[in-house]
Structure formats: structure tokens, C-alpha cells
Amino acid sequence: MSETPWLERLRGGFKKTSDRLGDNLTGLFTKSTLDKETLDEIEDALVASDLGPSTAAKVRQRLASERFERGLTEAGVREVVADELAKILAPVAKPLEIDAFPRPQVILVVGVNGSGKTTTIAKLASLFLEQDYGVLLAAGDTFRAAAIGQLKIWADRIGVPIISGPEGGDPSAIVFDGVKKATAEGIDVLIVDTAGRLQNKRELMDELAKIRRVLGRLNPQAPHNVVLVLDATTGQNALNQIEVFKEVAGVSGLVMTKLDGTARGGVLVAAAEQYGLPIHAIGVGEGVGDLRPFNPADVARAIAGATGETQS
């Protein structure tokens, strides 16, 4: 895939978010001077756009200290926002890399039901296939037959093998079989789906702990990654989920999905700022090609709606 279409998709995906920022900023540029009141209003507009109070404060500080030779414009503010966002996103942008031995590398994928977990597993698998890695999926969400069925459909569609068992079966048994199969067949990556039953935190915690124990016996370093999938449309609730899953699953990195369907894409920045967890990729659509490792500068510009023209 060439870069330009992806960049366009990225901008399209974040359009609702950048439009919301625009709506919040509208009407703030009627005065020629940047007084305290206007700065307050701009800061509030950024917070209202889900960018988080600390990002908003940083932008405010930059605006207060900068000289705007052509007067302050909305486009000028968007450039400053993009710049500050890029600084926050750069340290957390980290593609999911398969570099350690022994194989298989095991990736546990966690998240609440409906967050986009299954789709993300398929997207990650196809990213690995593009890099010539062998991939095996494990249907570890045995709680719902539909979850197993969905994953099978995706495995078929992208052409990767899958290990699954009956509804209600023991997820750690599936994971055990998965590691055995991957080891025997020299498969590089095992991606494990897990149940997202946050309603019963204790059971979920026990289930994940058991999966970890089983994995640890086969390979002390496994799981090599625990990826939390978050639905951006849930806004601030996505931040609470990080808190909970850090506790129940020991999250090592994030994927944020559905950034195309929401005006709340700013939550990606708030997550980066508050938790500093690696963000491996973002989902901007339902297709298998709609998940890409992200370039922090491009994402920052897409969220801010910065076009490079500082004159409105």
C-alpha cells in the first residue's frame, strides 16, 4: 500500500475528531490580541475535545509565548496543537515487533466485548503475514460461541490456521494446544483471543492468570505481549479500561480502534499522556487493511486537522 492513500484514510478517519476541535474553536478568533480570556477559552476547547487537561495546558503555554506575526488564526492554533500532540505521541508509538526467540512469540489480546478485539486480531495477523511470519490464532474466548465463530471466519478470510475448542471449554487448554502446534510446525506468532467479561472481574483475572501459568510452563517469557484493544468511541471510558486491564491482565501495549467512527479521537492522546503505554497501532475502519502502525507526526496532524496553511 502506498503512503498517500493511508494518509488520506488517516485524515478521513480523524475527520470527526478534528471537526469537533474546529467547532470548539469557532468564534474564538474575533479579537486581534491573545488575552487571558481567549487563552482560557482555547484551553477549554481543547479539553472539550478529549485531548486531556495537561495537553491543553501545554498548548496554552505555547500560544502565550509564541509570536503570531500574521495574527492568531484557527489554522495557527491547529499547527501548535499538532506540534504538541506529536511530542506526546512520539515516545509511545511502537509497532508490535516479532524479534525474540524462541518461537512462537505469544500475543495475548485482551479487551471488553465489542471493542474490536476479533477484528484487530485479524488485522494484526495480516500485518504479520505481510512481513512473512507464520501466524496461528487461538480462540481463547470460549465464553461465547459467537466469539469462536467470528474468529474462525476471520482466520478463513485471511488464510491462517486456528486452534479452537467447544463453547465453555478451558481457554488455557486451547492456549496449550496452540503453543504445541506452533512449536511443532515452526509457526512464528501465536495470537490468542481472550474473554472480555469485565462484569466478573475476579473470574476474568483467574482465567487470565491460568493462561499465563500454562504459557509460562511452556516458555517462561510468554506471553511476550499483552495487547489491550480499546474502542475510541467510548471516550474517557477507554481510559478506565486501561486502569482495569492493567490490573487484571498486565497490559504491555495498546491498540485503539474505531477512530474513524468517532469525534473522540483525542482520547488517544489522553491515553498516551496518562499511561505512557506503547501504542502499537490504530484502527480506522472495519477492513483488514485499516490497522496500521502509526506515525506520530501524521496522526498528530490528522487529529489537529493541521493542513500546513497557517493563514485562515
Ligand SMILES: Nc1nc2c(ncn2[C@@H]2O[C@H](COP(=O)(O)OP(=O)(O)OP(=O)(O)O)[C@@H](O)[C@H]2O)c(=O)[nH]1
Ligand atoms: N468503524 C470501525 N469499526 C470497527 C473497527 N474495528 C472493529 N470494528 C467493528 O466493531 C464491531 C466489533 O468488532 P469485533 O472485532 O467483533 O469486536 P470484539 O471486541 O471481538 O467483540 P465481541 O466479538 O463482541 O467480543 C464490528 O462490527 C467491527 O467491524 C474500526 O477500527 N473502525
